[in-house]
Amino acid sequence: MKIFSKEQIYEGDQLTSKKQNITSTELMERAGIQIFNWLHIRMQGAQVPIHVFCGIGNNGGDGLVVARHLITHGYNVKTYVVNCSDKRTKDFLINYDLIKQTTKKWPDMLSCETDFPEIHKDDIIVDAVFGIGLNRPINDWVKSLFVHFKKSGAFTLAIDVPSGVYTDKAIEDENGVVWANYTLSFQSPKLIFFLPETAKFSIEWEVLDIGIDREFLITTETESELIGKNEVLPIYKPRKKFAHKGDFGHSLIIGGSYGKMGSALLSSRAALSIGAGLVTSFIPKIGYQIMQTAFPEGMVITDDNETMISDIKFDIEPTVIGLGIGMGTSTETASALEKFLKTNKKPLVIDADGLNIMSKKKALLKLLPEMSVLTPHPKELERLIGKWKDDFEKLKKAKAFSKKYNVVLVIKGANTITVYNEKLYVNTTGNPGMATAGTGDVLTGVITGLISQGYDALGAAIFGVYLHGKAADLAIEDLGYQSLIASYIIEALGEAYIDLFKQTEQPQVEAQEPDDKK
Incomplete structure (x- = not known):
């Protein structure tokens, strides 16, 4: 299985939108639905409190899609926007408007530590704060939010990557990272899932297919490859009937x-x-x-x-x-x-x-x-x-x-x-x-x-x-x-x-x- 770089993932998203004639918002909807399906299959309508924390970028937009589908399917959902910047992506804003049209319980805005909600051990946290695009240090109060997640002991599900982890460089402060129980990664695992210093931030991971262009996935050469049974089978050399030890x-x-x-x-x-x-x-x-x-x-x-x-x-x-x-x-x-x-x-x-x-x-x-x-x-x-x-x-x-x-x-x-x-x-x-x-x-x-x-x-x-x-x-x-x-x-x-x-x-x-x- 190929492990795509951050740049290749962006390229694949853009090519998919172009070749499949869909907007980036529609691709985000597809990704969010896959996350929802994963949760829905496992929860079967259980009324465990689910806290969905959304950043103001595309990862946050994914989180808003998940929250919207959970709401329309009758789950006990509370949605929050981690208001860490005054910049919002287009797809985040579109999905923010959609969730406001879906429920009268609009997402709570979090801007400081006094805004943090109470989270119990038996609750579920969905982390959609930062994705693979994170490229700068995060605010101290957001670090405190991540520490709040960890202290709660609640099961934490990260979307694509645990927030605060960079895909191409080391982290600077472990308090500034979400410690996830499970990460659902879009289309490809991330190299950080396998490195000693960053693997600990997600106990388990799984790849979800969001329909990225197949030709791109097959033909694009990657720097890293994940080796499993399917990858080693073509290497195997079978023995012939009349082989002997000299062979x-x-x-x-x-x-x-x-x-x-x-x-x-x-x-x-x-x-x-x-x-x-x-x-x-x-x-x-x-x-x-x-x-x-x-x-x-x-x-x-x-x-x-x-x-x-x-x-x-x-x-x-x-x-x-x-x-x-x-x-x-x-x-x-x-x-x-x-x-x-x-x-x-x-x-x-x-x-x-x-x-x-x-x-x-x-x-x-x-x-x-x-x-x-x-x-x-x-x-x-x-x-x-x-x-x-x-x-x-x-x-x-x-x-x-x-x-x-x-x-x-x-x-x-x-x-x-x-x-x-x-x-x-x-x-x-x-x-x-x-x-x-x-x-x-x-x-x-x-x-x-x-x-x-x-x-x-x-x-x-x-x-x-x-x-x-x-x-x-x-x-x-x-x-x-x-x-x-x-x-x-x-x-x-x-x-x-x-x-x-x-x-x-x-x-x-x-x-x-x-x-x-x-």
Whole structure:
């Protein structure tokens, strides 16, 4: 699913009005009806007090449409205009007049804290104060209103985005943002739903189809894309009847050190479990018996050093190499990695200490083969690209880093984001149970094993992140979050593959009239 920028959303609205021969007011009516339908289906006429807070821009106009339809369907509605400016949009004014024609209870004007209404915990708040067009700091009394929302404990539904959140820059004051329980986003999710600093302002979100021009949606290239089952299915490579292990490549996993052999073991097992034809582990001597016993399907090459990797030499021709997991950052290991990088021509997937060694000596990054895949967690990413002020700067730096070294950067997190050049691929699978030792090592093996089978580096990263998270999602159905460990994710990779061919995600509902008019 594409994630459109603010500018593209405006362009889509204008093009839709032109091609469908409708006014912007009619498009606003369509959007408001979709919000109303969402509420109407769930409330079924329940007389819970609904407080609709409308700004004086187009988001406020959407709110007025919602309030009008709620009123005409007999709901217990109170409407307010947050009078934060003397400027009003045309569509807001049109819908303000329409609601005054609908009810004798005209919207209350709020201009200061003394105007705030009483809101109870069992009430519902509809936030239509600011939309994606917000580009300036908000008034202090409006901040106080948002704090009033939060203190009430009422269920809060945000229209398009929680008010006070910018779509393209960081917020300045968390008190100046609506903390929504649910956000209904028009036509496309917003990138801010997936960034650590802004995702917290909406616990859940859903996309509503408001009938934006289909050609525009299909042909417009976006900087960000949301990755779900429908997006990874075209990446999947089915196996032919007469395939053999030689068709699926040879993965070499380089890692491990005294006390950290589990990292190399997890990566090696994951590479084979995801479908690599052969897997060899290059490890210190101390890990030989561990690896041969715990992973009988794999092959082992040992370093001459007993406890660490000190000289990377092997006599095989791997298809791809995954390295860095559990290898430590000793002087000997760092020297071995540098020597290896100077002669290596094979595709690489690099994680953990491999990244930490390169962070200390940035010149090593220039030795990476093109389209190497780097899989840092947040602290490793910081060491690579430098500190950032906020999530937007982090993504900007990550894109610049990817472009400079022509690498695929996998930023691990709740919504892992794969970065290549200027493009972001935001993953939708995974859960908090993955916040445990070894899950990153498994991801390294998964991506390595996919490249081994012939997937290109970017496709392997996107697909691997999805399957890794999906396996964890399937595993917690039996285990719960707290009991999930990395080994269980490996065991569930087969289920993740099988799940690809279960019923795919349903298409979004087309824009429609209120339920009682169908």
